[in-house]
Amino acid sequence: MLNKILKATISATIMAAAVPSFADTWKPDRPINIIVPWSAGGSTDQVTRVVAPILSEELGVAVVVVNQPGASGSVGTKTALEAPRDGYTWTANAIANNATYAVTGLLEDTSIEDYAVYLHVANAPLVSVNPSSPYEDFGQLLEAMRGEDVTVGTAGVNSSGGMALAAIKEAAGGEFGARMVTYDGGNPAVIAAVSGEVVATTQLAVEQTEMAKAGQLRPLAVLSDSELVVEGLDPVPPITKWLPEMDIAPDYFGVFIPVGAPDEVYETVSEIWERRIMNSPELQEYASSRGAVFAPSHGQEAIDRSMPVVIAEACARVDRGEAVVDPSEFGISCE
Structure with missing residues (x-):
């Protein structure tokens, strides 16, 4: 091609x-x-x-x-x-x-x-969880994903969120218990995490920042090799802090x-x-x-x-x- x-x-x-x-x-x-x-x-x-x-x-x-x-x-x-x-x-x-x-x-x-x-x-996926979840950083969530049935809302396997979750699974290696729940778009997937219907979402930052600013999502990591800085939010650490060999494009x-x-x-x-x-x-x-x-x-x-x-x-x-x-x-x- x-x-x-x-x-x-x-x-x-x-x-x-x-x-x-x-x-x-x-x-x-x-x-x-x-x-x-x-x-x-x-x-x-x-x-x-x-x-x-x-x-x-x-x-x-x-x-x-x-x-x-x-x-x-x-x-x-x-x-x-x-x-x-x-x-x-x-x-x-x-x-x-x-x-x-x-x-x-x-x-x-x-x-x-x-x-x-x-x-x-250019957009970057963001790993965020419902604020009521016990996960305070991506390392804790990743540990849970390796051994538990953690539900993750995305817009499908071919969406940015779906590809992000697959990339995390590949970079993490070994057992991976996170389960993707598919919605008709990024916004419904993010709303599912906000409502607690799923534990986390890996959709793009642009689909999550307003909810994060309102305290309805807890961002844990951005799929990048540098932190995400958005006015109104604490800097979000790069996922390479936990998965340093992960390829980022x-x-x-x-x-x-x-x-x-x-x-x-x-x-x-x-x-x-x-x-x-x-x-x-x-x-x-x-x-x-x-x-x-x-x-x-x-x-x-x-x-x-x-x-x-x-x-x-x-x-x-x-x-x-x-x-x-x-x-x-x-x-x-x-x-």
């Missing part, structure tokens, strides 16, 4: 480098739908609703966020891929999801090469436009991304207040930034026995 991605993005990179003239600027004449394949309130939904009004202002039409959850995000993603390739149906997600749906068998014959890529933030999120639309669609969106999104105070405020990293990019730069997490997640699927298609078929070596 890596070779295919690089070839497929050469033309997109060339388009991204040029500012379109008035004559070839796309002027949509009806609303644009961005399909968020997760429930409302989750990480993808949150940041897409920050970006959509900016795009709407620039394009002169409504940019509508449509939530279509199901099957770890693959249902809404499939809808976007099956829509007419006219530039009016986009999708949004963590890029590692779109790049690995085929590896896990959730979608057939698709990869990130099917989209023009526009990234905006930034989890990039963005908006993806299926390929096949007229060239002026991608040219216009690339120009808007360069001029507005990459300098957006609204997006910067969202990132700093919620615990995300402001990291917008597009074209080849976006592909280059995201390949470490794409490769890491594809190969992790193999290690965990979740892959139904070997990543090597897409040019990814896991050796």
Whole structure:
């Protein structure tokens, strides 16, 4: 897949480098739908609703966020891929999801090469527990996870929370008794931890910080090699404090436009991304207040930034026995 991605993005990179003239600027004449394949309130939904009004202002039409959850995000993603390739149906997600749906068998014959890529933030999963739980730090929780039936709420195996829990299990080694409880999105998974329906959640920090600030969650560790600092919260220690050999790759999120639309669609969106999104105070405020990293990019730069997490997640699927298609078929070596 890596070779295919690089070839497929050469033309997109060339388009991204040029500012379109008035004559070839796309002027949509009806609303644009961005399909968020997760429930409302989750990480993808949150940041897409920050970006959509900016795009709407620039394009002169409504940019509508449509939530279509199901099957770890693959249902809404499939809808976007099956829509007419006219530039009016986009999708949004963590890029590692779109790049690995085929590896896990959730979608057939698709990869990130099917989209023009526009990234905006990088997110990190956060391990938090219900405040009534006995766990005061991640070390205590990890010890319990190794031998007890600790319930952990996530948005499914292909979600950031699901992949985070699987990564923790792999890094911890040996016996692991934590049990994943799946919800239709990050927000419901977080609410389940707040209500005590599950003991913990491993969803993204941006989905948890408001509840943590309100004292309804107790953050224990961030899946990063540096602490998480968010105004209104005590610094959250990195998970590498307890699992120093754990591999960490930034989890990039963005908006993806299926390929096949007229060239002026991608040219216009690339120009808007360069001029507005990459300098957006609204997006910067969202990132700093919620615990995300402001990291917008597009074209080849976006592909280059995201390949470490794409490769890491594809190969992790193999290690965990979740892959139904070997990543090597897409040019990814896991050796």
